[in-house]
Amino acid sequence: MAESRVVLGGGCFWCTEAVFANVKGVKSVVSGYAGGNRPNPNYEMICTGVSGYAEIVDITYDSDVITLAELLDIFFVIHDPTTLNQQGADRGTQYRSVIYYGNSVEKEIIEESIKRHQAEFRDKIVTEVSPLPEVVYPAEQYHQNYYAQNSTQGYCQVVIAPKLQKFMTKFPQMLG
Secondary structure, three states: EEEEEEEEEOHHHHHHHHHHOOOOOOOEEEEEEOOOOOOOOOOOHHHOOOOOOEEEEEEEEOOOOOOOHHHHHHHHHHHHOOOOOOOOOEEOOOHOOOEEEEEEHHHHHHHHHHHHOOOOOOOOOEEEEOOOOOOOOOOHHHHHOOOHHHOOOHHHHHHHHHHHHHHHOHHHHHHH
């Protein structure tokens, strides 16, 4: 197994976690916070929109099963990378579209993916591409595996379930 890691922010981490938890080759998905400037963030701090942190998912995957480029294909389908600091009704810098890279090879793959996916959008992709911070903080336990534990709640039904369905329809070969 070739274990790799990518950290993605595509709006609410509940949505992105629910999708990537179902991807073949993904070993773990941890909802969390990255890109801010204060140590030990918590959800209340993040919700202010001034902490600098984004809601992210920290994904560990087997690159022998799925590639970074394939994960990014999913990422660009399940969220709108053209809205700055917003996904649907969620607004604020904590909901920004962001991809953190660990090295120059990953950065190149990310930049190529953005160029390739730009043709699918009328508006410009505004996804932030930044070096992986030294520390990525896991979110509180009640945020982990949220959709699986709360799938009957309104937000899960109205916002998360359609993204999960879109993923399953577009990428049936990647279902894990």
